[in-house]
Amino acid sequence: MFKATPNPPESETEDTFTYTTLDSKKLKEAAERALNHYLNPAVVKDTPRKPSTIFTILPKIDTETLLANACESLASASVMASDFAALLEGPQRNTMLALQQVIMLSELAVNRALDNIDPSKQA
Numbered sequence: 001m002f003k004a005t006p007n008p009p010e011s012e013t014e015d016t017f018t019y020t021t022l023d024s025k026k027l028k029e030a031a032e033r034a035l036n037h038y039l040n041p042a043v044v045k046d047t048p049r050k051p052s053t054i055f056t057i058l059p060k061i062d063t064e065t066l067l068a069n070a071c072e073s074l075a076s077a078s079v080m081a082s083d084f085a086a087l088l089e090g091p092q093r094n095t096m097l098a099l100q101q102v103i104m105l106s107e108l109a110v111n112r113a114l115d116n117i118d119p120s121k122q123a
Helices: 024-039 041-046 063-087 090-117
Strands: none
């Protein structure tokens, strides 16, 4: 008779821990963060957030430039979502088309904000 599933490993004491040394300071910090998260959420909320500076927008960039860039990004996202929806069927297609519509509505709002900044560009 043929057995469809393989036998389990013979050794039940396999070492699943990948680290050879433990850094007690890091472990203590992680434990304190976990305890504070569950037992003292005010401490977690009061900790200042340090955002990553890998992608930073310069503070002196004007609003019109920011809105124009957002408008172009939203237009690209709308096209990508529409193209992707064309490859899907059924509920997934409907979901992607709904996402594309949300992106398009956001693009319209950003375009209106651009028009409000420079009323001479209104059609």
